[in-house]
Amino acid sequence: MSTEPDVERRFGDPWDPANPLGHRAVLAADERSEMFADGERMLDDFGLNAEFVPVGLGGRMTGLDRLIQVMRSVFRHDPCLGLGYGASSFIASVNVWAGGDSAQQRRLSELLLAGQKVASVYHELAHGNDFARVDFRADPGRPDELLLTGRKEVVTNARRSSAMVIFSRTSDAPGGRSHTQLFVEKDALPPDALRYLPRFASSGMRGVQLGGIELDHCPVDAGVALGPPGSAMEVALRSFQLTRTGLPAMTLGVLDTGLRTVMRFGEDRMLRGRPVATMPVVRSVLAESFVDLLIADCLATTVARAVHLLPEDTNAYASAVKYVVSGRAIHAMARLGELLGAQSYLRAGEYGIFQKMQRDLAPAGFGHAARVACLATVLPQLPRLARRSWATGQAPPAGLHDPDEALPPLPFDRLRIASAADPLMSHLLAAAEALPPGAGSPVRELTRTFVAELARLRTAALALRPSDLAVGGDPAALDLAARYTTVLTASACLGRWLVEQRRRPGTFLADPAWVTGALLRLAGELDGVPRPLPMALAGPLYAELAGRYAGGRSFDLCNGPLPDSPRSRN
Structure with a gap:
């Protein structure tokens, strides 16, 4: 079975100027405003379209989280390939899997497996x-x-x-x-x-x-x-739970490349006789961007698995992923661009890939569905979710936060046009009560911050008037939806950390450092005061980032092997 590392192996080292699938070739195609033809031929050979076809119809689609990982590799090398070769067919096909009859589904699978595209x-x-x-x-x-x-x-x-x-x-x-x-x-x-x-x-x-x-x-x-x-609207709203979750999560490959580019810049460029990467302020921004990637991946991966395990409850979650993940990635790339300075505008050379990645990422915030439209989808569901799920704790289903647990097939027939309940918020309450005795005091205190915020959100959500939930209602109500997505993201981060502590102690994701940094970043968004990471956290987080960079590992939760060579130079 094809895997994400196999896609990476086929792309090869993107920094190698002799690689016909590397950054230099990608940039040349971009300058010509053309699809990257050699990349498309490689994906034809890989059979990427099979990733969009359920196994029962002859494809390789087993889990949304696995599909995200495969596509994230494509976006990491060229977002135009990610969208133009793959994701556009994914967006169209899920509507057929969710609403078509068996004959239509068989026909679409035949087209995709033959390498055709569907718009x-x-x-x-x-x-x-x-x-x-x-x-x-x-x-x-x-x-x-x-x-x-x-x-x-x-x-x-x-x-x-x-x-x-x-x-x-x-x-x-x-x-x-x-x-x-x-x-x-x-x-x-x-x-x-x-x-x-x-x-x-x-x-x-x-x-x-x-x-x-x-x-x-x-x-x-x-x-x-x-x-x-x-039935078009109903089918679309069910399908959006896969696309609003999957597409932003795939584009985190762009942020991986942005971080990698700035890491190279920090090693290469000298200031007062020392590499730029040795400056504390630079390391702090890099560490915070790394944490932002982990935060976004936590929410996206949790919801991708929830589509399998909690399909009746993921409508609001999918819109939250689109709002949080795309916004976080765009903001992180902007900060990284400030570190590159004038180099972030160059369209060729060692760092030319950065400007392409930043330009290609921008549509993630509005393409397919605008971020504010996603908040408007979440908002009218809040009063119901507050009544049903925000007052009592509930343990998550097995496998929700553990990527090693097998998932059932995607239940297209169980997806709903509105979330029935909010188990992730119930999980936050349960986690706060069940934090292990050894949990660091910062994690405990930060968890209490989000539990208190959830109580405030519940009071505010139950007080919403029908006019607040309508289009053109009080703009402050949308801020309530945005705050909800922040608490939801904190719950996903905490859930993943607790699983890692229990299942894989001694690993980076089981360490309190990253989850403390994540919760600090999210808490700053609640009070509107961005919180830079203290050096006691920025130091070890930068060390993890630098270790992955030097060892050719991805910067997301998977920490997977990559063919990149940090030492290859033009």
Whole structure:
């Protein structure tokens, strides 16, 4: 079975200028605004599309957390490959796994396993993330026929895909039952019926084939509908639990490369006769960026596993991942760019990969669904979650925080359009009561901080008025949702640390240093005062980061082997 290290082995050392899949070649393709052709051929040979197909349909999709790791390797080398080759098909395919019939699922699996691409055709510029107002129409034609009319301006792989999942209006009635998703193969369309719109110029993701489509009364078989008429919104909201969790988690590979680039810079550049990396302020920023990566990965990995184990409860969690992980990664890259200074703008040379990575990461904050739209998804669920789960402790299910525990298959049929309960918050309360006697006092005190914040959140959530939960309500209510995501993230970090202490004592993730640093960073966000790590924490955290860098290991929770050679130079 293919694994993440196998993807890394195939990419090879990205810093080697002679590597045809290295940074130099990636940057050259970016300058030409082209997809990285040699990288695509390698992923063809690897069979990346099989990662998006469930095992029961002949693919390799076993766990969302495993898929994230494989795709994180691709994003670490080239985000355009990550989105343009892989993630765009993932976004479209989960709608078929969640809402299609067995024949549609078999057909999609055949296309993907044959190396074809499928496009997600959702967005319209006039409506953005407001899918309930989508105008693209699928109207009745002759018996057993639909007529497709309209345009979609923002489509990844509009030209390169062989099939499309199209979010279409099928009724003029108001409300959430007016749209249906369609699984349409291009070969089934009449000749010249599909018109392609020009690509939008963009500063990031230059190589991704981002364009649009237009159809005018184009006939298709009515059997292309995914699910019953009017089910598009429900299928999308169920599918979002995989995509809003998976895509931001995949892009943490970009932050890994950003950190690695600045580590090289810190070793190479001299200031007053000493490497820049020896400066305490530089080491502090690097240590904090490392902790930010671990924080983001904790939340993403926990929720990725919760999709398998707690599918009825992950709707709010998935939106929290999109809000927290993408925002944290973008902010960390900005801080790293300040350390690089003018080098962060160069488009070639030893550090040229940084500016590409930073540009390509920016869409993670708004692509597919804007971060504020994700908060708006979380907000109306808070009163219900506060009543059901924020007052009593509950132990997590086995395997939620332990990556070595096997997961059941993805339960697409059990995903819900709203979270039924909030077990992660119950786990926080249980963890606070069950902290082992040897737990360091900072961890204990910080845990109490988040338990107290949860009590305040509960009071505020139960006091929300219906008008606060509606679009256009009190902006302060969205701040409540943001604070909720911070406490949720703290719960995920604490849960992972407790499992590591119990299962793998003596390892870095079992040490209190990283979780103390994580909780300190998160606590600073609660009171609006960013808290730099004290040197007593920044020192050992930087030492771990430097050790991984020197040893060719990833900076995320997996700490996996990489082919990078810190000593290779142009």
